[in-house]
Amino acid sequence: MSSKAPKFLDDVLLRCRNAGLRRTRALEAVLQSLVSSNKPLTLAHVAESPELKNSCDKATVYRLLTRLEHHGIIRRLGLHDRSAYYSMIFPGHHDDYLICTECGVIEKLDLACPVEKLEAQISRESGFRKLYHELEFFGVCPACG
Numbered sequence: 751m752s753s754k755a756p757k758f759l760d761d762v763l764l765r766c767r768n769a770g771l772r773r774t775r776a777l778e779a780v781l782q783s784l785v786s787s788n789k790p791l792t793l794a795h796v797a798e799s800p801e802l803k804n805s806c807d808k809a810t811v812y813r814l815l816t817r818l819e820h821h822g823i824i825r826r827l828g829l830h831d832r833s834a835y836y837s838m839i840f841p842g843h844h845d846d847y848l849i850c851t852e853c854g855v856i857e858k859l860d861l862a863c864p865v866e867k868l869e870a871q872i873s874r875e876s877g878f879r880k881l882y883h884e885l886e887f888f889g890v891c892p893a894c895g
């Protein structure tokens with residue numbers, strides 16, 4: 751876990767409270783596993799984390815993830831339910847992704863964000879503020895050929 755994770759977790763818990771989410775051990779554990787991961791996690795990954803494996807069933811974890819997504823605290827990536835990934839939304843930070851349409855594997859794009867300039871331009875021209883974006887590129891990964 752990175753050293754900034756605990757502080758960030760407090761931030762996230764505050765955002766949850768402001769969104770009216772009840773602070774439960776399960777909610778904390780779900781957030782903990784997402785905050786301390788440096789890549790998006792599947793429902794199975796989260797549900798099988800040590801804090802949740804014995805205390806919480808998958809359906810509960812799924813409900814929590816859905817609620818967090820609904821409140822804009824995490825985001826969901828991927829094509830369909832069975833290969834959905836979840837990741838924290840860090841204010842002022844984002845990643846762009848590459849997703850395989852065959853097996854659902856997901857990779858962070860290893861390059862500088864290609865559309866930040868475009869985003870600034872759109873903001874100038876439209877008058878919209880606080881713009882953000884999430885890019886997902888879809889294709890077939892090398893393993894799926």
Ligand SMILES: [Zn+2]
Binds near residue numbers: 891
């Ligand atoms: Zn694949």
Ligand SMILES: [Zn+2]
Binds near residue numbers: 864865
């Ligand atoms: Zn980007």
